[in-house]
Amino acid sequence: MNIHEYQAKALMKDFNISVLDGGVAKTPEDAVRVAKDLGGNIWVVKAQIHAGGRGKGGGVKLAKSLDEVEQHAKDIIGMQLITHQTGPEGKKVNQVLVEEGCDIEHEYYVGIVLDRDTGLPTMMASREGGVNIEEVAHETPEKIIKAAIDPSTGFTPYIGRKLAFGIGLEGDTMKKCVKFLQGLYNLYISKDCSVAEINPLVVTKQGEVIALDAKLNFDDNALFRHPDIEELRDHTEESAQELEAGKYGLSYISLDGNIGCLVNGAGLAMGTMDIIKIYGGEPANFLDVGGGATKETVEKAFSIILEDKNVKAILVNIFGGIMKCDIIAEGIIAAAKSLSLSVPLIVRLEGTNVSLGKKLLAESGLAITAADDLADAAKKAVEAAKGA
């Protein structure tokens, strides 16, 4: 799960990580009020969306007067912000963060992510901050200093010193950086983050170490122990269909094609999308009904697939393990009746209770194209979508 920068910074404050003072605003008037309360004579107005690269897209602006704060807020709130992470359609900005300015001496990068090779949280730091860190990692990997953290010892000061000295900090600034990293690690572990990234981390002309930006992602599997984080969820940032599907234990992702897919298991669901493409079709979605699906969830899955008006055919591919084919068949029959299904339906069933499932479908009187195997199913679905 993602949260906004202003929410991340509020959490960081709780962990004694230094951030700039600021406040969130939903209107230009609010933005001016926040700026007045902050005082000073320079502010930054920042679009709050769940995507990086906001500055390049025109979503981050410097204001040298309250009038400029108002003007920038007017420009940014309501805009469709396009960055390299939003896709070509961009994302609508509903709110801005107004922050005090600061005198930047140098921009760095620090972050904590899971290193899948070692299975350990790994802290990274670089002198090359404020830029696309993936490019730095790819082109000049030696400029990123890494330290894996053993969960039984946790963060210890030498790890912080290794990184802080490694990016060229000294004296008091080095010590402040170590303290910053300690706080970031504490936050990462105690809130079950999957990513904690500060890009840039800045050292000011006054020698302060401050997070200028903040990106926190959380492990969805651990949200049950963090109701405070769950409360930060911004539903406008998530697809309504994906959220609706999630309520029923379905994993759904909308895509651009016209062949709806209903599959059990994430790997087979991806494999089904892949084979549709191989035969010249385009999948309309990824949908994994999971192992615990019932007649009702299968029915729900159909209604979610059919909400996408591009769908010209539906391919059901079930390899029953935990999932029983007869349950799927009952769900298909119920859905076809209640939703008065009008697109061609191609069904491939295999595995647990397959004969019972096939019998139910045959006796239902529904116009269903049965497929013998995976390749046959994909071919028939592609043909059906083209014919429609």
Next chain:
Amino acid sequence: MSILVNRDSKLITIGLTGKQGTFHTLQSRDYGTNVVGGVTPGKGGMIHEGIPVFNSTFQAVNETGANVAMIFVPPKFAADSILESIDAGVELIVAITEGIPINDMIKVRAALSRSNSRLIGPNCPGIITPGECKVGIMPGHIHMPGNVGVISRSGTLTYEAVYQLTQRDIGQSTCVGIGGDPVNGTSFIDCLDLFEKDPDTEAVIMIGEIGGNAETQAAKWIKDNMNKPVVSFIAGASAPKGKRMGHAGAIISGGDDTAEAKFKVLEQCGVTIARSPAELGEKLASVL
């Protein structure tokens, strides 16, 4: 022969008395697995479906001599059950549970590294040696005994591969689902190593996914260490970047973890690749 489980394996189920635990334990027993007990704290002493229940894994191991534990405990408590099984000295722990927090698994991995236990999973279908022992949720009847090893990050896609093999009268030595989470107990390389050393495995099917670089590392390992032919499919060639495809580990984050990049490395390392999941059986037949 086979790897990791066989007719001498003695299985206990942690979370036996739950609905899923009961159903799949009975399925495993019906398949011929030697189920010697189960664990549900607070229900020790009772007999559930003819299976003795214990309060702790320690007790279950001491009294039954179990060497394999299958975990059917909800995600909130699953890491605790795995840690208890490690502490009780269970040789092979198979965690079916989906949705265990990553930080819990990081602690489990640390405990595993200090022990002699092996963990398969979590978030996996389990492991089966056809005709001998089934520890997991896979449909037993699609398998047949033989000489092809199967390793996979995905459950139902493994069934698909096994089904294609059995349709062609090609049996399997052992099929292992290593699970779809980013932090797990057993890697592709661990399994490849075991299959390479197993005299009764002649070839291996490896089914990977987008995300991470486990398949890339496995490809390099195969090139340097493996004499037996390997056939591989990577799911997710059609997946868009940045979208998590169901499994916590199946997300394209950089440029090196796409299906295309993995296919390329596998091919360079001498692995026979199947671009379509429907070709796995055919491709495997071609290398035998």
